[in-house]
Amino acid sequence: MNAHQQPTGSAYFISPETAKVESHTLSVLVTNEPGVLARVIGLFSGRGYNIESLTVSETEHESHLSRITIVTNGTPTVLEQIKAQLERIVPVHRVVDLTVRAGQLGQERPIEREVALIKVAGTGESRAEVLRLADAFQAKVVDATVGHFIFEITGKSSKIDQFIGVVKPLGLIEVCRTGIAAMNRGPQGM
Amino acid sequence: MTDTADNGNRMTGAEIVLRALKENGVEHLFGYPGGAVLPIYDEIFQQDDIQHILVRHEQGAGHAAEGYARSTGKVGVMLVTSGPGATNAVTPLQDALMDSIPLVCLTGQVPTTLIGSDAFQEADTVGITRPCTKHNWLVKDVNELAGVIHEAFRIAQTGRPGPVVVDIPKDVQFATGTYVPPSEALASKSYTPKVDGDLKAIQAAVELMATARRPILYTGGGVINAGPEASKLLRELVELTDFPITSTLMGLGAYPASGKNWLGMLGMHGSYEANMAMHDCDVMVCIGARFDDRITGRLNAFSPNSRKVHIDIDPSSINKNVRVDIPIIGDVGRVLEDMVRLWRALPKKPEKAQASEWHASIETWRARKSFSYKNSNDVIMPQYALERLAEATKGRDTYITTEVGQHQMWAAQFFGFEEPNHWMTSGGLGTMGYGLPAALGVQVAHPEALVIDIAGDASIQMCIQEMSCAIQHNLPVKIFILNNQYMGMVRQWQQLLHGNRLSNSYTEAMPDFVKLAEAYGAVGMYCDDPKELDEKIAEMIAVKAPVIFDCRVANLANCFPMIPSGKAHNEMLLPDEASDEAVATAIDAKGRQLV
Numbered sequence: 179m180n181a182h183q184q185p186t187g188s189a190y191f192i193s194p195e196t197a198k199v200e201s202h203t204l205s206v207l208v209t210n211e212p213g214v215l216a217r218v219i220g221l222f223s224g225r226g227y228n229i230e231s232l233t234v235s236e237t238e239h240e241s242h243l244s245r246i247t248i249v250t251n252g253t254p255t256v257l258e259q260i261k262a263q264l265e266r267i268v269p270v271h272r273v274v275d276l277t278v279r280a281g282q283l284g285q286e287r288p289i290e291r292e293v294a295l296i297k298v299a300g301t302g303e304s305r306a307e308v309l310r311l312a313d314a315f316q317a318k319v320v321d322a323t324v325g326h327f328i329f330e331i332t333g334k335s336s337k338i339d340q341f342i343g344v345v346k347p348l349g350l351i352e353v354c355r356t357g358i359a360a361m362n363r364g365p366q367g368m
Numbered sequence: 369m370t371d372t373a374d375n376g377n378r379m380t381g382a383e384i385v386l387r388a389l390k391e392n393g394v395e396h397l398f399g400y401p402g403g404a405v406l407p408i409y410d411e412i413f414q415q416d417d418i419q420h421i422l423v424r425h426e427q428g429a430g431h432a433a434e435g436y437a438r439s440t441g442k443v444g445v446m447l448v449t450s451g452p453g454a455t456n457a458v459t460p461l462q463d464a465l466m467d468s469i470p471l472v473c474l475t476g477q478v479p480t481t482l483i484g485s486d487a488f489q490e491a492d493t494v495g496i497t498r499p500c501t502k503h504n505w506l507v508k509d510v511n512e513l514a515g516v517i518h519e520a521f522r523i524a525q526t527g528r529p530g531p532v533v534v535d536i537p538k539d540v541q542f543a544t545g546t547y548v549p550p551s552e553a554l555a556s557k558s559y560t561p562k563v564d565g566d567l568k569a570i571q572a573a574v575e576l577m578a579t580a581r582r583p584i585l586y587t588g589g590g591v592i593n594a595g596p597e598a599s600k601l602l603r604e605l606v607e608l609t610d611f612p613i614t615s616t617l618m619g620l621g622a623y624p625a626s627g628k629n630w631l632g633m634l635g636m637h638g639s640y641e642a643n644m645a646m647h648d649c650d651v652m653v654c655i656g657a658r659f660d661d662r663i664t665g666r667l668n669a670f671s672p673n674s675r676k677v678h679i680d681i682d683p684s685s686i687n688k689n690v691r692v693d694i695p696i697i698g699d700v701g702r703v704l705e706d707m708v709r710l711w712r713a714l715p716k717k718p719e720k721a722q723a724s725e726w727h728a729s730i731e732t733w734r735a736r737k738s739f740s741y742k743n744s745n746d747v748i749m750p751q752y753a754l755e756r757l758a759e760a761t762k763g764r765d766t767y768i769t770t771e772v773g774q775h776q777m778w779a780a781q782f783f784g785f786e787e788p789n790h791w792m793t794s795g796g797l798g799t800m801g802y803g804l805p806a807a808l809g810v811q812v813a814h815p816e817a818l819v820i821d822i823a824g825d826a827s828i829q830m831c832i833q834e835m836s837c838a839i840q841h842n843l844p845v846k847i848f849i850l851n852n853q854y855m856g857m858v859r860q861w862q863q864l865l866h867g868n869r870l871s872n873s874y875t876e877a878m879p880d881f882v883k884l885a886e887a888y889g890a891v892g893m894y895c896d897d898p899k900e901l902d903e904k905i906a907e908m909i910a911v912k913a914p915v916i917f918d919c920r921v922a923n924l925a926n927c928f929p930m931i932p933s934g935k936a937h938n939e940m941l942l943p944d945e946a947s948d949e950a951v952a953t954a955i956d957a958k959g960r961q962l963v
Contacts (some may be wrong), residue, residue, distance in 0.1 A: 265684070266682065266683075
């Protein structure tokens with residue numbers, strides 16, 4: 179970082195960042211204990227890192243382990259620092275940068291999936307149109323009345339964005355998304 | 369577990385606390401009672417193994433515990449009540465976090481049934497202290513209490529040391545549960561700090577060091593934290609390599625100031641030779657320091673032509689501010705041991721002549737005498753006062769603490785520390801009010817030693833209430849105030865940055881420190897004449913009681929040399945160049961935006 183080009187003229191050196199900002203997905207294995215999520219989130223807010231998506235749930239009940247999936251962005255140096263800072267938190271067992279790992283495995287990205295529930299008004303002619311679109315996106319009807327549908331849709335975030343985009347003009351009522359769940363391809367665990 | 373064994377380990381939460389402290393080697397506890405810790409105080413009353421030192425403010429308890437920890441290498445322990453007790457502890461907790469000081473802070477909490485009800489003296493202590501501790505716990509089950517306290521001690525003192533908080537609700541202190549000794553406590557599997565450095569990396573570092581023509585060792589508080597053995601190994605490494613060595617504020621004393629390779633402290637108010645050598649070196653070995661902004665100056669001009677080795681126990685310190693070529697993660701002591709061994713095993717040691725030009729350059733820089741000042745026969749110069757104080761304490765077992773400001777930098781420049789663990793100052797957080805309570809903690813640990821708080825007239829007033837603690841516990845600390853009637857460092861920055869408009873940095877209503885000392889039952893002394901200084905310092909040292917020494921010094925002296933904001937190591941402002949005009953224009957418009 180000391181090789182940056184422009185001086186800012188301060189002992190509190192805030193460099194004009196020239197390195198490219200990348201979006202990475204991190205998997206964080208933590209002890210499932212009170213406050214652990216606050217520690218992780220507090221680290222991000224306290225040190226000025228970004229959270230694009232956050233998903234957390236217990237994954238191994240017997241060993242009290244939860245897995246937190248965070249999509250964040252930053253320059254490679256900042257991303258390296260985020261990982262190191264996360265590893266410093268006492269109840270954090272492991273941190274894997276899935277995006278970096280995918281690169282090492284010769285893959286473009288890790289597998290990243292999201293679930294969304296999408297409520298759409300559907301009466302008259304638009305009703306058939308909504309269902310046709312849902313079918314095209316492989317969205318499943320999980321609730322319906324004569325006036326609405328709730329769809330369950332799974333996939334990449336971009337697919338969900340797209341589906342929301344197309345049903346919006348037909349009467350989108352509300353959306354709930356889980357955030358991203360992710361893992362690397364191949365037989366190895368994190 | 370048999371019934372009898374079980375009965376021996378059945379006790380109240382408050383009893384568990386005291387037993388756990390004892391079994392973790394605690395002899396002294398700094399604290400202040402209150403409603404939510406009364407059961408623990410009742411247990412303290414009924415035992416003699418642990419001595420409780422009653423402070424006058426919870427901040428004082430924290431800094432005293434820090435001073436105790438830093439002068440002994442042991443964990444400092446503090447005990448405070450819920451709500452305001454805990455919030456008052458926040459400043460020392462953050463202070464200990466930034467300076468990596470092992471601290472266990474026990475806080476009382478309202479009963480579990482009242483948590484979340486906005487009860488009297490309730491605060492979300494674990495929430496408030498989460499970002500200012502290494503880890504913290506709220507203990508809701510008395511059977512987990514012993515295990516948590518043992519784990520708290522383990523986490524506070526292993527890896528990169530730091531403060532931890534154990535929040536104990538009052539009903540848990542009353543409840544009966546089972547005590548578990550440290551040997552049987554479950555250690556958290558996710559916390560396993562790495563202490564041994566990677567041998568390949570250490571070998572690479574040694575090989576790089578052997579090729580250096582312009583080497584420098586840049587050391588920090590990590591050497592002190594790694595224990596006295598690490599300082600010995602550091603001295604051995606300097607002896608073997610003949611590398612020049614500088615240190616951060618936190619690391620002073622690890623290498624003796626009288627040593628021939630010593631360059632003095634580096635950084636914003638460091639010596640010219642140390643900063644120039646940092647800038648021009650070709651191999652830099654950073655040992656237990658963290659490239660703090662007060663050290664590096666302008667980052668993009670920081671040591672531009674060097675290859676850098678960084679030894680640190682905390683992986684997040686590596687490449688945080690400055691990218692390094694050879695990172696070594698591990699305990700400084702262990703890594704230095706390997707480094708010394710591998711250096712000895714080098715098939716071919718570098719020739720003396722390899723670095724001879726470098727040593728000559730250093731001598732040229734040293735000849736600039738960057739700590740020089742113009743002495744006076746009429747007023748005491750602050751630098752002179754510290755030189756005389758240092759002279760008067762030579763050959764004694766002396767511990768120095770400081771507050772924060774000009775006096776702190778002058779103490780670092782002029783005192784000359786020979787041994788580790790004898791210098792206690794708030795480096796990272798820069799906490800005014802640190803010095804007096806820290807001195808009390810040091811004196812508790814070293815009752816026979818000479819303990820001096822080098823203070824400023826503004827800082828000392830931030831925790832002056834602890835005079836009362838000094839009297840109560842017969843702690844004969846000496847408070848040596850460099851009294852210039854200003855918040856000196858604030859005034860200096862206003863002169864440098866803000867057209868000498870001295871907004872609120874002059875203390876118009878100064879207490880009479882002599883009378884103040886007497887009001888507390890201590891000894892007050894006054895000196896404003898350079899000719900009387902030696903005699904009065906000798907008198908202060910001879911007094912077997914706490915002393916406040918009001919040393920009136922030149923009001924407007926500035927602390928030089930200095931790397932002005934936005935400048936590089938080789939752009940220092942030296943005392944002989946610091947004319948009023950140079951001072952007024954030292955920092956450009958961009959540098960003025962941020963200190």
